[in-house]
Amino acid sequence: MRQYFPLCIFLALVVLIQLVTQITETAFYLTQLTMSAYYSLLIIGLCTIMGYAGQISLGHAGFFAIGGYLSAGLTTHNLQPFADTGITSLLDKAGLLVSSKDLYGDTLLTVHPWIACIVAISTAVIIALVLGGPVLKLKGHYLAMATLGFGIIIFRIAMATPYFGEADGLSGVPSFTLLPGITVSGDFGARIINYYIAWGTVLIGMLLLINLVNSRMGRALSALHGSEEAAQAMGVNTARAKLLTFVLSAAYAALAGVLLTHYNGSIGPGEAGVMKSVRYVAIVAIGGMAHLWGALIIGTLLNFMSMRGLFGSYDDAVFGIILILIMLFAPQGLLRLHIWKHIQKIKPKKHGTA
Amino acid sequence: MLKIKNLEAGYGKLRVLKRISMHIDTGEIVTIIGANGAGKTTLLYTIAGMIKATAGEISLYNQNIIRTNPESIVAAGCSLVPEGRQMFSTLSVKENLVLGGYVQRKQKVDQKEELQKIYDIFPVLKEREDQLAGTLSGGEQQMLAMGRALMAHPKLIMMDEPSTGLAPLIVKDIFAIINRLRDAGNTVLLVEQNAKAALAIADRGYVLETGKIILQGPAEDLLNNQDVQRAYLGRDVSTEGAQCELD
Ligand SMILES: Nc1ncnc2c1ncn2[C@@H]1O[C@H](COP(=O)(O)OP(=O)(O)OP(=O)(O)O)[C@@H](O)[C@H]1O
Ligand SMILES: [Mg+2]
Numbered sequence: 239m240r241q242y243f244p245l246c247i248f249l250a251l252v253v254l255i256q257l258v259t260q261i262t263e264t265a266f267y268l269t270q271l272t273m274s275a276y277y278s279l280l281i282i283g284l285c286t287i288m289g290y291a292g293q294i295s296l297g298h299a300g301f302f303a304i305g306g307y308l309s310a311g312l313t314t315h316n317l318q319p320f321a322d323t324g325i326t327s328l329l330d331k332a333g334l335l336v337s338s339k340d341l342y343g344d345t346l347l348t349v350h351p352w353i354a355c356i357v358a359i360s361t362a363v364i365i366a367l368v369l370g371g372p373v374l375k376l377k378g379h380y381l382a383m384a385t386l387g388f389g390i391i392i393f394r395i396a397m398a399t400p401y402f403g404e405a406d407g408l409s410g411v412p413s414f415t416l417l418p419g420i421t422v423s424g425d426f427g428a429r430i431i432n433y434y435i436a437w438g439t440v441l442i443g444m445l446l447l448i449n450l451v452n453s454r455m456g457r458a459l460s461a462l463h464g465s466e467e468a469a470q471a472m473g474v475n476t477a478r479a480k481l482l483t484f485v486l487s488a489a490y491a492a493l494a495g496v497l498l499t500h501y502n503g504s505i506g507p508g509e510a511g512v513m514k515s516v517r518y519v520a521i522v523a524i525g526g527m528a529h530l531w532g533a534l535i536i537g538t539l540l541n542f543m544s545m546r547g548l549f550g551s552y553d554d555a556v557f558g559i560i561l562i563l564i565m566l567f568a569p570q571g572l573l574r575l576h577i578w579k580h581i582q583k584i585k586p587k588k589h590g591t592a
Numbered sequence: 593m594l595k596i597k598n599l600e601a602g603y604g605k606l607r608v609l610k611r612i613s614m615h616i617d618t619g620e621i622v623t624i625i626g627a628n629g630a631g632k633t634t635l636l637y638t639i640a641g642m643i644k645a646t647a648g649e650i651s652l653y654n655q656n657i658i659r660t661n662p663e664s665i666v667a668a669g670c671s672l673v674p675e676g677r678q679m680f681s682t683l684s685v686k687e688n689l690v691l692g693g694y695v696q697r698k699q700k701v702d703q704k705e706e707l708q709k710i711y712d713i714f715p716v717l718k719e720r721e722d723q724l725a726g727t728l729s730g731g732e733q734q735m736l737a738m739g740r741a742l743m744a745h746p747k748l749i750m751m752d753e754p755s756t757g758l759a760p761l762i763v764k765d766i767f768a769i770i771n772r773l774r775d776a777g778n779t780v781l782l783v784e785q786n787a788k789a790a791l792a793i794a795d796r797g798y799v800l801e802t803g804k805i806i807l808q809g810p811a812e813d814l815l816n817n818q819d820v821q822r823a824y825l826g827r828d829v830s831t832e833g834a835q836c837e838l839d
Binding site: 458460461463467469470471473474475 | 640642663665671672674678679681682683687690691692694695737744805
């Protein structure tokens, strides 16, 4: 039960922050907090594969982009001109398409956001499976380079494909009604509900991952992180454990991409950029690698600050510098610096160990 | 309990094991001695299913396990204590042991009781229960590696050079424990470069040279064999001390 205690604090904090912004009339912060939540969803997934399984990925912006771009493409491209062709009419009859009116009163026929979302995430999962099989056999630098290569490919595809809007990206992405009354959209009036949708998603995501790392599977991950050969000798199927975690983290990234794109109403190639992947890796490192809460807190803080423009035009440079400093002075992550231990000593001791 | 016939295995194009045949009976301590690069580790990895054999047969309790995956081999009662201990160094001693019982999921086992059994064999591990495995001494790490393998309830336990890098006194402890494991009903396959100490506790031995078994027989015969003495015992000055202690 004790591992769920932080979740309750987390929930309370989410509510508290919303109430404070309401009272102080600073609700405009909620927009960046909502966006931070979606990035944090990616980051906790990455934390599982990096921190717990010990496999570095410099390609997670790629999975985010696969999610975002596919759902944006499917929900914005008008299928009306093809309405009479076999496949389109079949999809339409199956109820997988929605029609709406654009600004000029013309009919738009597009893929239903739910269907787009499922297609986007399934695609990311399949690509992760295909990529992960061979790539996860690599170690250390080689794995980093292979995933980096994957990230670059996705970025190039986004930049070069007319369907994905090339350098401009895609805009006019419609809102996404998850359940009646619960709609992901950037509408001014839907700000508060979207804040809760985003953090609710993160909460569920955290709950799943906390269970995962405390399960038999989690033990297998920490074993293969320690020594792959010894883990095998203990009867851990290391290849499968790595692949499953990689695919799960890719699915988290893709879901984050889908939801953030519907929230923003647009996506651009910057989201697929390699610097984004580096940023995510930096955040996980700062949070302390195998530390889901650390990754979540640092991810939220840094993304929030970045989106508030606190780092100015040096945005990417700041993340680079932070990464260097962390590797030099706190390779265990900020939250594990000795200062904290001293603070804990001052506090009265609680029973049990962490 | 274990029978190997004409086994061949290697890495990619490199053929390391060449037509190996050997057997181990229940309750025996069998040792494999050989120089660096002879293929001892490769042989153990192949038995454990971590390297796929390219030809030949391995049968465990008359079951062919040549295509069986490592998980199932551990579950079938054959565990490996890998060379160089291979701790999960960022985890505690206790967590390392718990991971050793990874395959024991079907039968609900009482973990406390399981751990206590290991602590009875290795009391020092009890004292270090919450210490990180990476901070243990070499001897303690070797004990942890053995304890971790025992958590899977192996019937056949394979040890890859448990004496490497340990002081003679500790080597003596480790070998005494191996002896006790056998007395408790385990079967042991012991790979060693410390030929003298290994042959002293083993029932039978095999000599492996560049992937081939060149000699085999009762341990005593091997100890008295001139070739073995010249190649594996004569030069082994560093371990002479351990041997004296054992006698
Ligand atoms: N992963 C690998 N890839 C390619 N070749 C390997 C690999 N591991 C071992 N070898 C080669 O296989 C041969 C046998 O190695 P092995 O580790 O089985 O020897 P060993 O008898 O255990 O030696 P040692 O006493 O040094 O542990 C060596 O020539 C080695 O170079
Ligand atoms: Mg070896």
